[in-house]
Amino acid sequence: MGAAYVETLKPLFIGVGISATFGIFVGVGMGLNRMFQWFWEPIFVVLQAAPVAALIPLITYVYGLGLTAKVVAVIILALPIIVLNSYKAVRNANPNLIQMCISFQGTYLQQIWKVIIPNASPVIFAGLRLGVAAGFIGVILAELLITPTGVGDLITFNRSRAQYSEMYAAVFSVIAFSAFAVGLLQKAEVRYFRPEKKKGS
């Protein structure tokens, strides 16, 4: 089972890593700049609406059966959510705080780093959590539909031999692991961006 997890987590980490870096960058850019938004928004809205299970044959056609295909599956599911959340978070940043920053002669970069991003971070992180959860869906889907490896293989294999207790163990362990990963992100957010939430609640 340990080996199966390593197998599953590899495309997941790569995919989520790419989605998070690229997604937050593009999303924040879209929030700040209307031209940027005009270019990227339709792409991600369409991607978010697309049924990924139906796209998987296409992915295999282009990227084959290996790691790349699985990473792409993860990205297709995780990226739109992260981008669109980051974009909305930045676009809806509190205008009074931005005005405050301007009145104290903050530069545009200071506005972004010291006001807009911390202000947007709860929604950006909400997007990241959803993105990680979607990434889990993507990787399991890929393992079930492309090549049976990792946890997806454990599930299919045990089902085919009617070993249902093992199959459910695999299913629930994925759920538990996904919940753990999402919880970890929440911790990181409070620690680095919104310290006031630790004390208040």
Next chain:
Amino acid sequence: MALAMEAPDQTDTADHIVEVRSITKFYGSDVHALDSVDLAFPTGQMTTLLGPSGCGKTTLLKIIAGLLEPTSGDVFVKGKKVSGPGPERAFVFQDFALLPWATALRNVAFGLELRGDDRSEREERARHYISEVGLSGFEDKYPHELSGGMRQRVGLARALAVDADVLLMDEPFSAVDEQTRRKFQEDLLHLLGVEKKSVIFVTHSIEEAVYVSDQIVLLSPRPGRIHSIIRPEIDRSVSPDDIRREKNYLDTVEEIWVELRKYLD
């Protein structure tokens, strides 16, 4: 023409820290917020912009702050024409505009942080002003742990910390309750006596205007124009409670009310 304009510049700077000349502001093409307003704000004094809602008083204040562009007209600070915010002016916001993720200390030091002062220096300064506004012991609290009145004290300390010559206060007490507001007005007068700032203050409360101001500018609504300028001449050497009972104070309040009342119908 240009020469004629420049001459009075030199003489005015000595006693007027801020001057606005024929400021007109339109929002879009149909909302006429201010109509060629000319005003001078005396150095070291508290001037209040008072008027019914919609008279453009906050608009005028934000134009002076450089947060809004006037449609036409100029703003002079210390005799120099300005466009955009500058270090000689500091703004106190109606809704406080504190960073919710930063402690009171960091919020007070925020103006200095943007300016690039190093940490120990700016925190020392911030601590000084936190104690000036009576918030010692609350340095490490976040805004949501403070009451409305305390949050505005943080906002005031932030404006004082950058050491501007002019404080621009946009209805700073409108979001705090009446008791806190009175205490705050008294503290503000005391503090300004110590800090020697010029203040431009926006309010819709007549009592507040008369209580705190050296000069009150009454604005008429839509489009905002100067209706009249009143100097209350109140003797502030007596206790706050005595000021509120003084005949001159009460008469001035009444006089302004009679004027403003005309706009209500």
